[in-house]
Amino acid sequence: MIRTQNLTRRFTLKKETVEAVRGIDVDVQPGELVAFLGPNGAGKSTTLRMLTTLLPPSAGTAEVAGFDVVRDPVEVRRRIGHIGQGNGSLDGLRMNEELTIQGRFHGLDRTTARARAAELLDRLDLSEQADRDVARLSGGQRRRLDVAMGLIHRPRLVFLDEPSAGLDPHSRANLLEHIRRLHRDDEVTIVLTTHYLDEADAVAERVVVIDNGRIIADGTPDQLKSKVSGDLVTVALAENDDSGAARDVASRVPTAHDVEAGDSRLSFRVENGDAVLPDVVRALDSAGITLRSAQVKRPTLDDVFLTLTGRSLRDDD
Numbered sequence: 001m002i003r004t005q006n007l008t009r010r011f012t013l014k015k016e017t018v019e020a021v022r023g024i025d026v027d028v029q030p031g032e033l034v035a036f037l038g039p040n041g042a043g044k045s046t047t048l049r050m051l052t053t054l055l056p057p058s059a060g061t062a063e064v065a066g067f068d069v070v071r072d073p074v075e076v077r078r079r080i081g082h083i084g085q086g087n088g089s090l091d092g093l094r095m096n097e098e099l100t101i102q103g104r105f106h107g108l109d110r111t112t113a114r115a116r117a118a119e120l121l122d123r124l125d126l127s128e129q130a131d132r133d134v135a136r137l138s139g140g141q142r143r144r145l146d147v148a149m150g151l152i153h154r155p156r157l158v159f160l161d162e163p164s165a166g167l168d169p170h171s172r173a174n175l176l177e178h179i180r181r182l183h184r185d186d187e188v189t190i191v192l193t194t195h196y197l198d199e200a201d202a203v204a205e206r207v208v209v210i211d212n213g214r215i216i217a218d219g220t221p222d223q224l225k226s227k228v229s230g231d232l233v234t235v236a237l238a239e240n241d242d243s244g245a246a247r248d249v250a251s252r253v254p255t256a257h258d259v260e261a262g263d264s265r266l267s268f269r270v271e272n273g274d275a276v277l278p279d280v281v282r283a284l285d286s287a288g289i290t291l292r293s294a295q296v297k298r299p300t301l302d303d304v305f306l307t308l309t310g311r312s313l314r315d316d317d
């Protein structure tokens with residue numbers, strides 16, 4: 001569905017050149033739901049704007065829905081939906097009118113456009129507000145209308161730039177559920193950008209982590225978490241004197257790293273902590289070490305980002 005090679009974009013402002021996107025190679029297969037995750041300024045929107053033909057690349061190539069974004073932008077646009085960071089609806093129109101106009105814009109006849117508008121309003125739980133002026137919608141409703149606008153021509157590939165930015169938690173959850181359903185029921189390929197870690201984790205099957213214009217990790221949320229940082233195993237010891245012996249036990253666990261012991265506490269990171277924990281508890285027991293408690297904490301995508309960059313994505317919010 002998408003294939004880029006060395007996709008690059010530079011901006012020159014007052015003789016200063018910003019390398020917004022520095023050679024991105026990414027393949028997206030039909031039916032995937034991919035999140036581009038990264039801090040503000042990482043280059044996510046610039047990448048999306050190139051993939052949606054809104055911005056020409058400075059170097060490299062991108063094929064989207066079977067066509068080259070530079071050579072055949074019209075063919076690309078015909079096949080994709082693009083929901084930008086605020087698509088700006090026309091105030092003074094009702095929702096169904098706005099959607100019907102969008103359908104006509106895409107070449108549907110009036111009857112088909114009206115029917116498609118009604119279908120989308122229903123799909124996005126907006127039917128009750130169909131006659132409401134766009135200016136009177138809540139943030140979440142407006143964002144869902146943006147999504148409906150991007151879907152009017154039944155694209156097989158949809159790009160969403162920061163879909164839930166600025167929404168309250170309830171509206172965010174609701175919008176994400178619609179995106180998930182769209183992907184699951186209609187088998188639409190979806191690429192979205194986000195700087196919300198939990199959003200990428202909750203909605204995406206695949207997360208492409210972008211920092212400083214480059215891809216620094218790519219995989220399912222679980223793959224990223226287990227490969228990059230591992231689960232955090234923490235054991236509280238009854239006796240502080242056992243710290244040294246406990247450290248020795250942990251050091252012998254395959255794939256264990258970042259072992260720390262002291263203050264009656266042992267901690268280490270390891271792949272698949274749940275599977276390892278019983279063996280660790282037994283080994284500590286055999287070494288005569290008494291435990292107070294033991295727990296395994298799955299890493300978050302923020303741990304992944306921190307491990308990769310030394311910075312927290314949360315600082316960004």
Ligand SMILES: Nc1ncnc2c1ncn2[C@@H]1O[C@H](COP(=O)(O)OP(=O)(O)OP(=O)(O)O)[C@@H](O)[C@H]1O
Pocket residue numbers: 011012013018019020038039040041042043044045046047195
């Ligand atoms: N039109 C432009 N002119 C000059 N610099 C730009 C332009 N658009 C983006 N940039 C710069 O390119 C870099 C990447 O910006 P981009 O908007 O792609 O990041 P992002 O990851 O999408 O961040 P955000 O979440 O804030 O949108 C930033 O340093 C930004 O200032």
